[in-house]
Amino acid sequence: MVDIIVVGSGPAGLSAAITARMRGKSVTIIGNSSAESGLAKAAEIGNYPGLPGLSGAELSGKMLMHAVGMGAEHVTGRVTTILPVGRELSVSYGSEIATGASLILATGVVQSSVFPGEAELLGRGVSYCATCDGMLYKGKKVCVVCLSPDAEEEANFLESIGCRVTRLKTKKIKVNGEDKVTSVTADGNELECDGVFILRATIAPTALLPGLETDKGHIKVDRAMKTNIPGVFAAGDCTGTPYQVAKAAGEGQIAVLSAVEYLAHR
Ligand SMILES: Cc1cc2nc3c(=O)[nH]c(=O)nc-3n(C[C@H](O)[C@H](O)[C@H](O)COP(=O)(O)OP(=O)(O)OC[C@H]3O[C@@H](n4cnc5c(N)ncnc54)[C@H](O)[C@@H]3O)c2cc1C
Known part of the structure; x- marks a missing residue:
């Protein structure tokens, strides 16, 4: 022992x-x-x-x-x-x-379960932390998947530092890209972006x-x-x-x- x-x-x-x-x-x-x-x-x-x-x-x-x-x-x-x-x-x-x-x-x-493409592109456009990675996306397009109670606050933070934020509340998400994130498909609609913040409970x-x-x-x-x-x-x-x-x-x-x-x- x-x-x-x-x-x-x-x-x-x-x-x-x-x-x-x-x-x-x-x-x-x-x-x-x-x-x-x-x-x-x-x-x-x-x-x-x-x-x-x-x-x-x-x-x-x-x-x-x-x-x-x-x-x-x-x-x-x-x-x-x-x-x-x-x-x-x-x-x-x-x-x-x-x-x-x-x-x-x-x-x-x-993490309970991951979206298609999420694990493959983690650290290459997929992030779980706006405070850590937000500055990398200043002036760029990001999708924020809001699945946790404080997600709105994190999305506001990203906007405040100059990210161009699209908020998503669906769980039907697919992350697209080869070497880095190029878009996210949400409920069947493809949205071009440079990064995606997936904020879960x-x-x-x-x-x-x-x-x-x-x-x-x-x-x-x-x-x-x-x-x-x-x-x-x-x-x-x-x-x-x-x-x-x-x-x-x-x-x-x-x-x-x-x-x-x-x-x-x-
Ligand atoms: C892409 C990315 C970028 C980041 N950038 C930054 C940054 O710039 N600055 C910063 O401060 N933080 C950053 N973070 C956050 C930072 O990595 C975490 O806050 C930190 O690693 C937390 O440490 P931890 O020991 O609590 O947990 P973790 O580092 O997650 O370690 C927990 C470990 O326990 C293991 N584990 C879980 N359950 C079990 C089990 N049942 N049996 C055995 N093992 C188990 C997990 O697999 C994992 O290896 C980043 C995170 C990511 C994903």
């Missing part, structure tokens, strides 16, 4: 693992292949302090090397179930089971851990990143907006410090 299991090997999970090792705790990170993550598809992360100009793949590669170099165990796998068993947490991934005295959920935003991993409380689709946490389940903490995009690397890394650190305190009193 390890002291801390981290589910998700994005910035939140890796930041948590690094600080766990700094505090002398054993930690296992279980995460999907980082090549499949949204961050790995980001052409450039321009606002992570001290490391400008890195691509998402480079930044996540550096974070992973840092965590593993500090002695964190990293396994690739999709976690399917988490069960509290007595004072421990049993985590199933593939055909394996890991057991931890505490757990940090750092699963990012879980987040689905929290309640199915992963029965009884986990959520708030508007995000895992409900307090300022110490504690969830409603003893010994379980959460960090990063899965706890809510803004979806940003620096916020995820900061929350990962808070979550692990709370886990260390929990272990001390356990």
Whole structure:
């Protein structure tokens, strides 16, 4: 059994693992292949302090090397179930089971289903974040697919920075283009554009851990990143907006410090 299991090997999970090792705790990170993550598809992360100009793949590669170099165990796998068993947490991934005295959920935003063309063109015209990518489309035509409560606000932001915005509320969307987005087909009508912002409501991993409380689709946490389940903490995009690397890394650190305190009193 390890002291801390981290589910998700994005910035939140890796930041948590690094600080766990700094505090002398054993930690296992279980995460999907980082090549499949949204961050790995980001052409450039321009606002992570001290490391400008890195691509998402480079930044996540550096974070992973840092965590593993500090002695964190990293396994690739999709976690399917988490069960509290007595004072421990049993985590199933593939055909394996890991057991931890505490757990940090750092699963990012879980997309329910994707539109045709969306995954292929993610980072090449398809974006989930107006704040991150809006400036790339200043003066250009963008479609905003408004499927989340704050989508209108994001569309207003894009207009305010000079994007030529078409708002779409349908779920019948197809994203078109070879190397980059050239148009979107909405309800059968093709609309030329340079980018498409697909803004969905987040689905929290309640199915992963029965009884986990959520708030508007995000895992409900307090300022110490504690969830409603003893010994379980959460960090990063899965706890809510803004979806940003620096916020995820900061929350990962808070979550692990709370886990260390929990272990001390356990
Ligand atoms: C194209 C693009 C551009 C972006 N640009 C910027 C930018 O410029 N600046 C910025 O600050 N942010 C940017 N972001 C946002 C940034 O990538 C996220 O805010 C950040 O990665 C969140 O970190 P996280 O650790 O919370 O989640 P993630 O990075 O999403 O990591 C979560 C990981 O957990 C894995 N996971 C989920 N469920 C399971 C499970 N059940 N079992 C195992 N693994 C699981 C996921 O596959 C993923 O690898 C961008 C995002 C995208 C997609």
